[in-house]
């Protein structure tokens with residue numbers, strides 16, 4: 001078995017891995033922002049809701065989240081009259097990861113929100129800005145920059161968690177590696193998984209570099 | 222008619238009375254200076270004027286608009302905030318905005334001005350505080366004195382009827398105080414109406430058309446600089462002034 005052949009076979013799953021990674025990362029960020037917003041509300045119900053979701057989402061292993069999404073979500077949807085039996089596996093993978101990591105992202109944004117210097121709210125109101133503009137112009141951009149190092153860490157956890165989607169039968173890189181090893185009756189298993197490890201590592205390096213560039217551009221806060 | 226008239230303003234924080242019925246009147250062109258011990262409620266008073274804090278009760282007349290302070294609505298808030306401006310002790314510049322953008326934000330989102338016009342005004346204001354060359358700098362790249370002068374430019378750009386200054390120099394290194402004081406002096410000479418909280422007595426004496434001595438949530442004495450500094454009615458004023466003099 002040739003080296004380039006192995007790499008090629010594994011890279012066949014790369015688009016799946018990246019697709020799931022990026023879409024579910026964006027969705028879990030949106031969930032996280034929403035949860036952080038809920039947690040910052042003054043009424044008890046919103047805060048309670050945020051707390052319960054965060055607890056559940058953080059307390060459930062990603063593998064279990066994926067399995068629950070794939071096997072249980074269709075039953076729930078069935079219950080409300082939606083037939084999800086033919087829906088793409090990607091939907092359930094992305095759903096499971098987004099919801100599973102949403103709680104973590106919520107915590108990332110919540111702590112960032114709390115460390116945005118409060119006196120800027122007052123200054124913004126004092127020049128006649130309205131709440132929605134204060135958030136859009138002043139608070140959100142800073143919250144994002146403050147949260148970046150934690151977002152970067154979360155992103156890498158996400159990357160690793162995408163390798164779990166094989167449990168619901170999606171052909172990502174990890175699944176490719178397993179199949180390839182099986183074809184050769186496990187003889188080249190170690191080599192194949194080493195190559196896979198190097199590919200994951202390279203992806204990490206690339207994204208780390210992109211994050212670093214971005215953080216450097218915004219280090220004035 | 223006075224620009225701003227406040228009657229019996231009260232403010233509680235968790236059942237504690239911080240402002241205990243303040244009456245205050247300011248006419249166009251006046252500079253009211255507020256002096257008084259730490260914790261007496263001076264900052265709270267300023268923030269109750271532009272509603273950064275919600276007053277507990279009282280009445281206000283601003284440019285002929287009567288406002289019941291117990292029942293503020295959004296229109297009242299915007300009326301005050303869009304006709305006044307504030308300069309903060311710790312500058313409170315927007316950290317993700319350049320010096321220029323710090324000034325244009327209020328013009329664009331408060332006064333609903335278009336961006337070109339806002340930029341023009343901001344450049345003029347930066348020029349007035351001698352910081353044109355810093356227009357693209359972020360607050361973290363500026364000295365305290367420069368930040369505070371941007372803070373002043375941010376306020377004056379709004380062309381406000383009234384500017385509230387909350388100890389604008391007390392966070393500054395001594396050698397930077399002068400430049401900021403000069404900018405405020407310039408404003409006073411142009412006839413800008415202001416309320417200034419300060420611990421700098423020589424500055425207070427020079428700039429104030431009226432001095433208020435504030436203690437324990439109340440105005441305990443008031444009058445011209447000459448009266449307050451040379452023959453105050455309340456003997457607590459003398460004690461306060463000599464305590465401050467000893468600090469130096």
Ligand SMILES: Nc1ncnc2c1ncn2[C@@H]1O[C@H](COP(=O)(O)OP(=O)(O)OP(=O)(O)O)[C@@H](O)[C@H]1O
Nearest residue numbers: 234235239257258259260261262263264265266388
């Ligand atoms: N948000 C708040 N919640 C509760 N108490 C507050 C709040 N803001 C101010 N206080 C209290 O109100 C009192 C007056 O505070 P304020 O900051 O107005 O005083 P000050 O005269 O400006 O003092 P300084 O000269 O130190 O700035 C203080 O006892 C303070 O603890």
Ligand SMILES: [Mg+2]
Nearest residue numbers: 263264265387
């Ligand atoms: Mg104060």
